[in-house]
Amino acid sequence: MLDRRYITLSILATTLSYTKAAQRLFITQPAVSQQINSLEQELDTKLIEKDGNRIKLTTAGHQLVQYVDKISFESDRVLQQIKTKQAKQTIEVGATLSLSIFLLPTLISHLVRTNPKIKTVIANTNEILTALRQGKIQFGIVEGNFDKNEFDAVNIRHENFVGVTYPDNPLAKYNQLSLDDLMNQTLLIRELGSGTRDIFANWLATQNYTINDFTNQVEVANPSTIIHLLLNKMGISFMYESLVTEQLSHRQLVKLPLKNFDISHPINFVFLKNSYFKPNYLKIAQKLIN
Known part of the structure; x- marks a missing residue:
């Protein structure tokens, strides 16, 4: 003690x-x-x-x-593990909003086979890392940056990051677009603290642009809402391709052919550095690796 x-x-x-x-x-x-x-x-x-x-x-x-x-x-x-039988133990897991849509269900399906009690925390990357620090969750899946001195991690996959819009958008007819072509569009962007927002903002910085350079910006804290707005013919957005696989395949949405935009981002399974439970966490993470 x-x-x-x-x-x-x-x-x-x-x-x-x-x-x-x-x-x-x-x-x-x-x-x-x-x-x-x-x-x-x-x-x-x-x-x-x-x-x-x-x-x-x-x-x-x-x-x-x-x-x-x-x-x-x-x-x-x-x-708690010593006092409680495995069937009564609760697993607390965190996931970012984007990953909760296409990756968390897979994680839960693996966990529920041996752990019938599961509690999830859905939040942005910063909030998931804070929940880990505070002991509110045992591990999480995130796409944002984290301190490798504070957390251990397993890279479970890479996800394509794409720009998307609705098919009737005049931009959709072009074979190639520049960033300047996008500036008058309504940008649907995630909130501060979101890993998705950070990915796009970091790429913009390499092109000497910022999110504030877009004339119209709509900040939305839920990726499902962003997709709904796109389907209702509003603006453009940037997100993981897995979030809109179905919409792209049915041409309800289309990719933006943006010049020099070729991003694949790592998805990480994270937990506290040098955790006593690290062997258990590694086994769980392995099940998510494609």
Whole structure:
């Protein structure tokens, strides 16, 4: 079990208040200060510093809290595994909105064979990574960027990333388009924090453009809504080809023949770095590899 001082540091990192931390721990405020001071002396490093009338964690403090939270989450899961029969254990899995449509069902179909209780969290990449840090999920499938020092990952596949529009769009008649040809179109784009948005924004940057260069922008947090708008003859968008395979095959939507736009992006199965359960997670990830 973790030293009480580390738990105190973790709670202080959440509250950023000695008073609130004391209330959460049912101890006095001086006791909280004493525990933090003791920990800093033992480690010979500053963990908390003043920021005006407030407090904040130092870089070392952030690193230690991240480690403490990981150990705490893992310990809770090990104890739960010991106490609970497999049939009663719950698997918590996260997926980004795009991947929840075409990849999460495959993952669930594999998991349900041995784990009848499954809980899913559907959110954007940043939110899935936060859920991992907070122990709300055990692993996730994401397409966005992540810190390889913080998370382990298995690349499970690559997905083609395409521009799409409705067949009646005047752009659809061209054999090749430039970015300038798209600027007056209504761009249907995902929200900040979305891996899909990041992919497109990063590519635009290589061409010396930004999303704000588009005259009309509609930010939509759900890929299914974006597809619905495209089918109703609104604008253009950029997404994984697997999201619109059926619509493309029936020519309800068409690809934009954009010059120098050839993107295939990795899809990753992610979990906390050096997790005790890593062998189990690797087995699950292997089932998703084409």
